[in-house]
Amino acid sequence: MSNRRFSNEATIEVKKSKNTVLQRNRDPKLGLKVTLGFIIALIFILPIIWMLFVSIKPNGFSTTEPFEWFLPPYTFYNYVDIMFGSLIFRWLFNSLFVAVITTILTLIITSLAAFAISQMKFRFKNFIFIFFLLGLMIPGEATIIPLYEVAKSFGLIDTYAGLILPMIASPLGVIILKSFFDNVPKEVVESAIIDGCSYFKLFYKIVLPLAKPALSAIGIFTFIGSWNNFLWPYLSVLSETLYTLPVGLPVFNATYSQAYVQPMTANAIASIPVIIAFLIFEKQIVKGISFTGIKG
Amino acid sequence: MKKQWIQDFRAIPFLLPFFIAYMIFTIFPIFKGLEMSLYDWTLVRKIEFVGLENYTKMFTDRHFWRTLWNTTFFVILTTPTMVLLALGLALLSNLNTKFKTFFRSSFFIPSILSVSVISFLMIFMLQPYNGLVNNIIQMIGIDAEPKWMADQGLAWVTIVVVTLWWTVGFNMILFLAGLQDIPHSLYEASEIDGASRWDMFKYITLPQLIPIGRVILLLQVLASYKVFAQILLITGGGPGGATRPLIQYIYEVGFNQNNLGYAATMSYALFFILLILSIIQLKSQRSGEN
Known part of the structure; x- marks a missing residue:
């Protein structure tokens, strides 16, 4: 109790001294900088806000007066129309399905491999780890033509499996998880083994829960990467019913060159789920970027 | 000896799933590509050696050199502008105000949108005559009707600006993490010595950001060499092939001209460029850690 009071007083004192430092060292141009920040921030989100406003305008609306885009009348009919009258809903499902399965499979196989390399003893371990590391230097874009042939010979062209399986072996995931698993205290692992705990139990009961921050960072990035992946679905999927949103949207939008409302509604439908997800997970995403960016 | 064999055997189920996927979809295509580049190979089958x-x-092939140059030109245009913009936005998001989260979120949010969404947003906003951008330009009194996608110079401006807007958020957050890692004591010490804000920026902030800046620079070069989707969707590589990147040409040769063998050959050229760049990146990161 007395301890707590003491620490409270200490923080108050720190706050006070910080304030005086700030006052003495106040940035004279702070107001100017904040204004500049506001202008740039508005420019950055203006296209997205415009998209959302256009998507609730009546069908066929167009104007040359910039402000009129943002004024009523509004309607949500376009959303109903496009969800039920086009394949957008199907593509939304495909994108979600592919992204979720890709993320789950990536997390499973990379954490299993990283666990073996971090915690188990076997021959050629270093060799295998370096061999996996080499994958970091192989750019997927440059091997995509032969990948198409490989996928074709496995019968993966124009299938869900073909969209998912080539994307799951992430060397970066193995590296990040290995460095995380390396930090699990040796005593914890050793006492578990002495207690007769199997490696698999050790993996999913003890080591995996400790690596939650790394797993969520890798999970979020795998998901965003898959959700936005363009080149591989563009090459490997032929039937419209298997399109993901990034491949389907251009096809849909290309049929409207002058009408604004339907294409912007389709774009909004594709964006609203990720915008909501971003606002919910913003902290983890920001942390994850600094984490993977600096390590990788 | 026998015990070692048991240990090896135990590791196999953990390694195997990743190993199989990695071998089939990452390693094997490199060798497959070598084989394809030595053949006349169509979409249907291989024809002859x-x-x-x-x-x-x-x-x-002058188209190869032209598209390789276009890609390199894109790298030259985007890399320095990206690093400077990312640094500027990170500094704004690091200001001591209650709007810092709003700034950071606004700068980052375009990055989470799909390339198809941002491309079509831009196509519609940049249309001449009734696009929002031209209408705003005219509203503030400039009597002009820029053809953002049809004029060669403007097409490059469009692609670079769209790419910056779309992807700068990621780099900004890396810089922001770097800024927040700078020990506060450095600023306090310099304040006692009577340093001005500009001195602090020049002698503390910038030097402390060099390691992360180097990572961003190299990641940016690597990423820019892979440019494809936003150019394909916004300008289609036009006008007249002026903005067509190498990956688009590889795609067209392989899938429109039905020549996967030659497409695989050019992929190899791209492969070596990117390989050299990523070796440089890993090397400099290693030296940065030491």
Whole structure:
């Protein structure tokens, strides 16, 4: 109790001294900088806000007066129309399905491999780890033509499996998880083994829960990467019913060159789920970027 | 000896799933690509062995050199602007105000949108005559009707600005993490010594950001060499092939001209460029850690 009071007083004192430092060292141009920040921030989100406003305008609306885009009348009919009258809903499902399965499979196989390399003893371990590391230097874009042939010979062209399986072996995931698993205290692992705990139990009961921050960072990035992946679905999927949103949207939008409302509604439908997800997970995403960016 | 064998055996189920996926979809295509580059190979099947013919063709193919130059030009245009913009936005998001989260979120949010969404947003906003951008330009009194996608110079401006807007958020957050890692004591010490804000920026902030800046620079070069989707969707590589990147040309040769063998050959050229760049990146990161 007395301890707590003491620490409270200490923080108050720190706050006070910080304030005086700030006052003495106040940035004279702070107001100017904040204004500049506001202008740039508005420019950055203006296209997205415009998209959302256009998507609730009546069908066929167009104007040359910039402000009129943002004024009523509004309607949500376009959303109903496009969800039920086009394949957008199907593509939304495909994108979600592919992204979720890709993320789950990536997390499973990379954490299993990283666990073996971090915690188990076997021959050629270093060799295998370096061999996996080499994958970091192989750019997927440059091997995509032969990948198409490989996928074709496995019968993966124009299938869900073909969209998912080539994307799951992430060397970066193995590296990040290995460095995380390396930090699990040796005593914890050793006492578990002495207690007769199997490696698999050790993996999913003890080591995996400790690596939650790394797993969520890798999970979020795998998901965003898959959700936005363009080149591989563009090459490997032929039937419209298997399109993901990034491949389907251009096809849909290309049929409207002058009408604004339907294409912007389709774009909004594709964006609203990720915008909501971003606002919910913003902290983890920001942390994850600094984490993977600096390590990788 | 026997015990070692048991240990090896135990590791196999953990390693195998990743190993199989990695071998089939990452390693094997490299060798498959080598084979394809030595053949006349169509979308349906391989036709015949042609030796190094595809390679000699590549070195004299002016479309190859043109699209490789376009990609390099894109790298030259975007890399410095990206690093400076990312640094500027990170500094704004690091200001001591209650709007810092709003700034950071606004700068980052375009990055989470799909390339198809941002491309079509831009196509519609940049249309001449009734696009929002031209209408705003005219509203503030400038009597002009820029053709953002049809004029060669403006097409490059469009692609670079759209790419910056779309992807700068990621780099900004890396800089922001770097800024927040700078020990506060450095600023306090310099304040006692009577340093001005500009001195602090020049002698503390910038030097402390050099390691992360180097990572961002190299990641940016690597990423820019892979440019494809936003150019394909916004300008289609036009006007007249002026903005067509190498990956688009590889795609067209393979899938429109039905020549996967030659497409694989040019992929190899891209592969080596990117390989050299990523070796430089890993090397400099290693030296940065030491």
